[in-house]
Amino acid sequence: MAKKPKPQLRANLLKNRSTRQRKNDFTRDVEVDADRVFELKSSERVRGRNEMSRKRTISGATLDGNRIVLEIDPEKALYGRVLSSVGSTQCTVQVEDGRRFMCSVRRIVRTVARETRNAVVAGDKVWITASDETTGVIERVEPREGVLSRGHQNREHILVANVSQMLIVGSAAQPNLKPALIDRFLVSAGKGGVHPIVCVNKIDLVDPVELVSLLGWYSQIGCDVVMTSVTTGYGVDRLRQLLKNEQTVFAGQSGVGKSSLLNAVQPGLSLQTGQVSEVTQKGKHTTRYTQLLPLIEGGWVVDTPGIRQMELWDVRPEEIEGYFVEFRPFVALCRFPSCRHYREEDCAVIRAVQMDLIPRVRYESYLRMMLGDDA
Numbered sequence: 001m002a003k004k005p006k007p008q009l010r011a012n013l014l015k016n017r018s019t020r021q022r023k024n025d026f027t028r029d030v031e032v033d034a035d036r037v038f039e040l041k042s043s044e045r046v047r048g049r050n051e052m053s054r055k056r057t058i059s060g061a062t063l064d065g066n067r068i069v070l071e072i073d074p075e076k077a078l079y080g081r082v083l084s085s086v087g088s089t090q091c092t093v094q095v096e097d098g099r100r101f102m103c104s105v106r107r108i109v110r111t112v113a114r115e116t117r118n119a120v121v122a123g124d125k126v127w128i129t130a131s132d133e134t135t136g137v138i139e140r141v142e143p144r145e146g147v148l149s150r151g152h153q154n155r156e157h158i159l160v161a162n163v164s165q166m167l168i169v170g171s172a173a174q175p176n177l178k179p180a181l182i183d184r185f186l187v188s189a190g191k192g193g194v195h196p197i198v199c200v201n202k203i204d205l206v207d208p209v210e211l212v213s214l215l216g217w218y219s220q221i222g223c224d225v226v227m228t229s230v231t232t233g234y235g236v237d238r239l240r241q242l243l244k245n246e247q248t249v250f251a252g253q254s255g256v257g258k259s260s261l262l263n264a265v266q267p268g269l270s271l272q273t274g275q276v277s278e279v280t281q282k283g284k285h286t287t288r289y290t291q292l293l294p295l296i297e298g299g300w301v302v303d304t305p306g307i308r309q310m311e312l313w314d315v316r317p318e319e320i321e322g323y324f325v326e327f328r329p330f331v332a333l334c335r336f337p338s339c340r341h342y343r344e345e346d347c348a349v350i351r352a353v354q355m356d357l358i359p360r361v362r363y364e365s366y367l368r369m370m371l372g373d374d375a
């Protein structure tokens, strides 16, 4: 039987390396599709075609709607998850049967990625072919859901992909609970499209009744809420249940007990924090990178310094209001459509705060974020 020809896809690719250019060999229809695929920024689109883009034929790819899908060999390919990616070239992938492979990335995978730097990131679901027992090549990256990133648009740096929830850890005391910080993390979770869980640890140090009203508010705006004490073991089982089969990023200020909680959930977990030595012109540095820690009961957690310090995640001031979900019923009632709910006349949000329909702590968090006061 004649061998089925490999599907071919002609696409207008962002030029990411300088090889020969082909001119005048495009068809208009495909070109439009390809533009959609790459969602070129308008600034890039107005540049001369020869400067920024060129035509290429990709063998072994098909178009699924707007997306280029790279062909894989179903007999050979293994499905897995990227546990860590150092410099986006050396990726550790754990496949479904639990084996781990150190993988490089097939060049075409970078070529079809919208941004080469983010072609493969920790958390990605990928198809690989094994070269031997311990090494392999990444052949395809599945579409991402729940992406935590830093920076904007074409300067975006994706920290971790396919996160389903964020565990926002605070401590009842030592250090004191900081609702403003919890609220910042909530905005980040909202922006990344991941479900928030508010965890208040060290409840052995206070009377839990003091926390009920605040935590009630968090529960009302759709967060899961859990109180824990690593010292007494209170709440640890419930936390373990919340983490099971989920992809969870740990966030929270230093000293609140994130590492202690990880170890309480699964002994030894927090010791696995990733570290690499990097030699640069300024000498040798130790860089910690994003690493997924698989849970024995299913799912995985991410606990990385870069992700813990969420103040790095830029959210524009005018975006913030949208992440304070309890403001929503009132925003439309403000006199000015552009109301920032700060000093404007006839602001329905401020009225709602005065009537205790919106908790004052949440409103204060909003103002701090909107006005850029991180103190």
Ligand SMILES: Nc1nc2c(ncn2[C@@H]2O[C@H](COP(=O)(O)OP(=O)(O)OP(=O)(O)O)[C@@H](O)[C@H]2O)c(=O)[nH]1
Pocket: 201, 202, 203, 204, 205, 228, 229, 230, 231, 232, 252, 253, 254, 255, 256, 257, 258, 259, 260, 261, 308
């Ligand atoms: N009383 C009390 N102390 C706790 C509890 N959980 C953690 N601690 C203590 O709090 C301190 C900080 O805990 P860590 O687990 O290192 O906190 P962390 O959030 O990982 O801190 P960073 O690594 O700096 O981000 C340690 O001395 C822990 O023993 C708790 O539930 N109750």
Ligand SMILES: [Zn+2]
Pocket: 331, 334, 335, 339, 340, 341, 342, 344, 346, 347, 348, 349, 350
């Ligand atoms: Zn207003």
